[in-house]
Amino acid sequence: MALLEVRNLATHFFTREGTVRAVDGVSFALEPGKTLGIVGESGSGKSVTALSIMGLIPKPPAEIVSGDVLFEGRDLTKLSEKQLEDVRGREIAMIFQDPMTSLNPTLTIGTQITETIRRHYDVPKQQARKKAVELLEEVQIPRAADRLDDYPHRFSGGMRQRVMIAIALSCDPKLLIADEPTTALDVTVQAAVLDLLDDLRQAHEMAMILITHDMGVVAESADDIVVMYGGQIVEHASVNDLFDRPEHPYTEALLGALPQIEGEGIRTGRLTAIPGRPPDLKNPPPACRFAPRCPYANANDSCATVIPELREIRKDHWVRTAHPACERAGAREPEKVQA
Amino acid sequence: MSASPKPPLLEVSNLLKHFPVRSGILIERTVDHVKAVDDVSFEIAEGETLGLVGESGSGKSTTGYCVLQLLKPTSGSIRFQGEELTTLGREELRRMRREMQIVFQDPYASLDPRMTVGDIVAEPLVVHSIGSRRDRTLRVRELLDVVGFDPGFTNRYPHEFSGGQRQRIGIARALALSPKLVVCDEPVSALDVSIQAQILNLLKDLQQDFGLTYLFIAHDLAVVRSMSDRIAVMNKGKLIEIGPAEELYAAPREDYTKALLSAVPIPDPRAMKERKAARRKLRHALAEG
Numbered sequence A: 001m002a003l004l005e006v007r008n009l010a011t012h013f014f015t016r017e018g019t020v021r022a023v024d025g026v027s028f029a030l031e032p033g034k035t036l037g038i039v040g041e042s043g044s045g046k047s048v049t050a051l052s053i054m055g056l057i058p059k060p061p062a063e064i065v066s067g068d069v070l071f072e073g074r075d076l077t078k079l080s081e082k083q084l085e086d087v088r089g090r091e092i093a094m095i096f097q098d099p100m101t102s103l104n105p106t107l108t109i110g111t112q113i114t115e116t117i118r119r120h121y122d123v124p125k126q127q128a129r130k131k132a133v134e135l136l137e138e139v140q141i142p143r144a145a146d147r148l149d150d151y152p153h154r155f156s157g158g159m160r161q162r163v164m165i166a167i168a169l170s171c172d173p174k175l176l177i178a179d180e181p182t183t184a185l186d187v188t189v190q191a192a193v194l195d196l197l198d199d200l201r202q203a204h205e206m207a208m209i210l211i212t213h214d215m216g217v218v219a220e221s222a223d224d225i226v227v228m229y230g231g232q233i234v235e236h237a238s239v240n241d242l243f244d245r246p247e248h249p250y251t252e253a254l255l256g257a258l259p260q261i262e263g264e265g266i267r268t269g270r271l272t273a274i275p276g277r278p279p280d281l282k283n284p285p286p287a288c289r290f291a292p293r294c295p296y297a298n299a300n301d302s303c304a305t306v307i308p309e310l311r312e313i314r315k316d317h318w319v320r321t322a323h324p325a326c327e328r329a330g331a332r333e334p335e336k337v338q339a
Numbered sequence B: 001m002s003a004s005p006k007p008p009l010l011e012v013s014n015l016l017k018h019f020p021v022r023s024g025i026l027i028e029r030t031v032d033h034v035k036a037v038d039d040v041s042f043e044i045a046e047g048e049t050l051g052l053v054g055e056s057g058s059g060k061s062t063t064g065y066c067v068l069q070l071l072k073p074t075s076g077s078i079r080f081q082g083e084e085l086t087t088l089g090r091e092e093l094r095r096m097r098r099e100m101q102i103v104f105q106d107p108y109a110s111l112d113p114r115m116t117v118g119d120i121v122a123e124p125l126v127v128h129s130i131g132s133r134r135d136r137t138l139r140v141r142e143l144l145d146v147v148g149f150d151p152g153f154t155n156r157y158p159h160e161f162s163g164g165q166r167q168r169i170g171i172a173r174a175l176a177l178s179p180k181l182v183v184c185d186e187p188v189s190a191l192d193v194s195i196q197a198q199i200l201n202l203l204k205d206l207q208q209d210f211g212l213t214y215l216f217i218a219h220d221l222a223v224v225r226s227m228s229d230r231i232a233v234m235n236k237g238k239l240i241e242i243g244p245a246e247e248l249y250a251a252p253r254e255d256y257t258k259a260l261l262s263a264v265p266i267p268d269p270r271a272m273k274e275r276k277a278a279r280r281k282l283r284h285a286l287a288e289g
């Protein structure tokens, strides 16, 4: 059984200016111990998806208008706030982009870790403190025992993110949701944090949902990747198949738009920019949400009239478009996969 | 070192910028100095792009601001077209400023929200009393057209536009006085990948069409690589390595540069396996000294 199964999730924001269809029919499953990467540009619905799973969307204006979130078979959308509190932190933990806003600046980090532990486990303070030191050591904070009584502002950005990870791990969750955990960090610090997450995930046999807008970050960390566009999943595949044979015109364009770090003609070449801009989710395009920017959509096809379904174009590779790469005229042969 | 036949457009020598660190509750005293820029030298030839990379706080923006004399250097020399800028009087500096402009990172913060798009782009022309009202209106339309912004929207306000559109407004404004040198300080860091590509392509086209010279500052090493002829690496205020882009990326000399490059995640899962192993090794080696 999947650890987490999200089925047809739709979360909308009911605002004075109209209904924002922030997440609109999202489905995916995650096996224990695996990492799912969710990529997409700003506003595509990544964070709202994560917050919906955790039961943390702001109600109102937001509401889950349809769908189930099955965690070990239990539908989290049906739980009371009290029941959800037991799940959060203990079974599913979450870390956010900005560790400063999610750490309490007025409490020492020791207090913040022990409070999380004691919220879920009935252990004496001293034992919780001992566990806190172990956790800080595990996330490689030097002189952990001495730093327990420091306040968050005494830590650098990378160190604060390690503290957040320590708090997230404190109750040995089965699933960690990391929403842009390294976006605010320098690239060397990002690499260290991602390596740390790798090690911890293996040691704790923890599954992870890694949310990012960085294709490089998912390429290195994820087993499977979901690409979101305008509140929907447009492509879902294993990491290798997604990068070897992207099918959705948006995924292809996104990869083409990325500047390369090694290769020929980088300086003189142009990037393949995607014309236009992401859809307004109050008033999205009627059928395919990518159609107005899609190089393959044209006036006399179905893109503006028929809503494309997410379909399995080959084993374990799902795509939502009328124009997947493999069905286009002169489609490329499946590329040879190098060892 | 530079094989360029022309004399450099910009020569920066031994640039130093220290900020005082103040402390004390009733009586503030300067207790120390941050060496934000610490003995930095480089040149940029006309029509060339020098990329400036480094981690947060390494002194990239401070270097850029000193070049434009938006910050007064503590010491050192900045020569633009052979003329020393650090000793110029106000009026001469004003004249020189026409040739040097800046594009900022945050298109949200850098545009005055109470001014219309047209007024924002026209402002440098007004400040330098260039052309009649009518001339300026025409020039603004031309500039907006060049940067791919619909000139029909000149009477709208910046908040009505997306990040990418706002960055185009900022670029049009920077181009208003036909500058020779443009300092781009993280011009695409706030933008999504698909929009980022539009702006990078635009900057490349403008360089071609108008022979612009760029000092291109960014922390994204792939973005800098795609824009630059040569690249300089800063670390803790010092310029630790400089060279042609391909050479520097293919064979970095400094351990710090190696660590920086090895940390960049690239969109290739198979290559990432090796890169991850390599960067762990490098990090451990650096930690052990």
Ligand SMILES: Nc1ncnc2c1ncn2[C@@H]1O[C@H](COP(=O)(O)OP(=O)(O)OP(=O)(O)O)[C@@H](O)[C@H]1O
Binding pocket: A013, A015, A020, A022, A023, A040, A041, A042, A043, A044, A045, A046, A047, A048, A049, A058, A061, A213, A281
């Ligand atoms: N409080 C809110 N009221 C109205 N709309 C909202 C609210 N919060 C989010 N949205 C909308 O929901 C959509 C999805 O937002 P979400 O935060 O999930 O995007 P994201 O993919 O996480 O983007 P980013 O990369 O910028 O974090 C956006 O269009 C956003 O404008």
Ligand SMILES: Nc1ncnc2c1ncn2[C@@H]1O[C@H](COP(=O)(O)OP(=O)(O)OP(=O)(O)O)[C@@H](O)[C@H]1O
Binding pocket: B019, B020, B034, B035, B036, B054, B055, B056, B057, B058, B059, B060, B061, B062, B063, B219
């Ligand atoms: N006005 C100021 N007063 C005091 N210190 C300053 C000031 N401006 C910058 N600094 C310090 O100078 C150093 C260099 O800052 P700078 O903004 O140039 O870095 P940067 O490389 O542009 O970083 P980032 O990538 O974060 O933009 C930092 O330590 C910063 O805190």
Ligand SMILES: [Mg+2]
Binding pocket: A046, A047, A048, A179
């Ligand atoms: Mg988000």
Ligand SMILES: [Mg+2]
Binding pocket: B060, B061, B062
């Ligand atoms: Mg800066």
